[in-house]
Amino acid sequence: MSSLLVTGIGQLVTNDPALGDGSSLGVVTSAALVVEGGHVAWAGPMVSAPAADSSYDVGGRSVVPGFVDSHSHLVFAGDRSEEFAARMSGTPYSAGGIRTTVAATRAATDEQLAANVARHVAEMRRQGTTTVEIKSGYGLTVHDEARALAIAAQATDETTFLGAHVVPPEYADDPGGYVDLVTGPMLEACAPHARWIDVFCETGAFSADQARAVLAAGRAAGLQGRLHANQLGPGPGVQLACELGLTAVDHCTYLSDCDVDALASSGTVATLLPGVEFSTRSPYPDARGLIDAGVRVAVATDCNPGSSYTSSMPLCVALAVREMRMTPAEALLAATRGGAAALGRTEVGHLAAGARADLVVLDAPSYVHLAYRPGVPIVREVLVGGTAPL
């Protein structure tokens, strides 16, 4: 097995407090890293680097772990730029806009949907994302949800069945009947292609009781649960996620003190999606309060055509810092190790020995530039599983 020495790293973020400066980011200056068999075999100071079969000098640049985007909705068709423009002119965002994308997605061919997913995953990769979760949720029929997940599974192992996104128009008068469909034939058709099951638990979408029923059915079918909750207003979703011990609960924009306490005393990761607040001109979640309370947080894009059409984790890091008062270190950790925790993954989101060699070379001397230079394409190279530089 051949090994590659990545050397000349001005600043290496390992996310391992046992390495380097002892901070949560485990920052090593003048660093090097050895990749073998797709994984990190060694990381540390350049002066003590072991020999390797070949070497690659990154010229003093900063290297960070690949981003783990733990929340996206990439299987869709259509465009909602006019809805965005209207929103920026004062029309409020509501969950019902999802139905616009449902109509376009149902009308698209498998090839069109697969091409759209591939294009967005490539766009994410160029911006440093090396692990991405992809949800269904714009099909909302047995056939359309199953094909959405089969297409998502071509791009990632982290696929999520979100049949309970909204009640589709044909079930407008029978939401209970739709929940029966989701927990019955739709789940049966989707489970083979999915790792997770998710519910949009929100006024205008699904109640706590409906969410509980969907998550229970998913668990019985071998899927792990996660939730969209407390995005548009206060609600029961966060408490439900903590009670059920879900891996992650996403949005967490409107939280009571009890919600924060429940998160702090559970192992559930709070995934914050600041692209949504940016794109809907809404108040941001209180990331500072969550972190200070001891809640584990992740930052992700929620890339979707309605409420957050950004695929950029660097933008979300910048928003987390500027708008949610996270430090640059906290934001980077949330976008890497936090995202990994939100997916129950231990081999991604960090660069200590044993991790998958997913690394991002920044055209910058420090990771702080991710927030300091918003909107600037500072991602120079992305290695996935130690794939040799292009």
Ligand SMILES: [Zn+2]
């Ligand atoms: Zn979402």
